[in-house]
Amino acid sequence: MSVRHRDDGLAGSSMGREGGFGSLLRTLLAGVPWSEKAEREEVLHFSTPASENFRIHNANGRTSVIGEDRSDIEVRALKTARAESAEAATHMLDSIRIIHGLDGDVAEIEVDIPSRWNRRGYVNLTVRVPRSLSTEIIASNGKVGVRNLCGTVRARSSNGSVELYDIKGDIEISTSNARVCCCDTEGKLVARSSNGKIELTNHCGSIDASTSNGLIRVSINILGREGVQLATSNGRIVLELPDEVDADVDIRVDNGVIRNDRPLCKATRERSGQLRGRLGAGGCPIKLRTSNGSICLR
Secondary structure, eight states: OOOOOOOOSHHHHHHHHHHHHHHHHHHHHTTOTTOEEEEEEEEEEEEOOTTOEEEEEEEESOEEEEEESOSEEEEEEEEEEEESSHHHHHHHHHHOEEEEEEETTEEEEEEEOOOBTTBEEEEEEEEEEETTOEEEEEEEESOEEEEEEOSOEEEEEEESOEEEEEEESOEEEEESSSOEEEEEEESOEEEEEEESOEEEEEEEEEEEEEEEESOEEEEEEEEEEEEEEEEEEESOEEEEOOSSOOEEEEEEEEESOEEEOSOOEEEEOSSTTEEEEEETTOOEEEEEEEEESOEEEO
16 A cells, blocks of 8 residues: 655645744834833942932832831832834933932932833832931822831822831822822821822821822821821721720711711711711811711721
8 A cells, every 4th residue: 555645735835824924913013112122220329318308200110119227328220111123122221311419408319211202111210218218209100119217208199009108207198090008107197199099007196188089098096186187079988096085076978978986975966967076085186078978987
């Protein structure tokens, strides 16, 4: 019996089609904005200013600040560039700069990224600083994280969440379209968000927090003399207080319910959606407001 081998060119045709399609795809993708990526890490060290004031400007990218037992400032910048070709991405990467210097008595770093419609760049910063440093962070598009500091912290972000942990010092936070999260903080805390929830856990001190659209959840270990003021237009408010507290409570809800789990002295309901009363000996003001949502006092 003889065996015939058939070669009709089908395999070769298939390989030809695949190779042709791949070539066509590569041709079509060539020049497409952001199709190629390049990355590089840069490390900088510089002295801490005598004023112990530090400012960071990062328009695009994540910013993380960590307090340590150290005397200098270390900046690790992971630069990322996307462009229409590998060469263009590398060229853009070369043009991204980390500028540092003094603005008066404030040490300052700024991320400078050239703007091109068909190219995109961002920088993720990890900054290690002395624990006692007072820090200001200004970010447009990216998350902000700060932990383990004993100085004042100010953080502003347009489109990115702000998270703070283990901070002993006054805090000011502002974000437009993201959430705010703080845990184990001490001092005067002011938080603002346009569209995002605010969660503050294990705080010692006073709080002033508001958001236009979102939940506000707060737990306090020690109440500061300036008290608590929480307000949201569309969202729920939950406030947990320590067992022993002296405060004057004023709660108002336009469209929603009030749930109170604490014994209030001289409690009055002036009208539907409003509750006033005293906790302990009174003194510290507690004002809770929402237009559309419930308020729970625990």
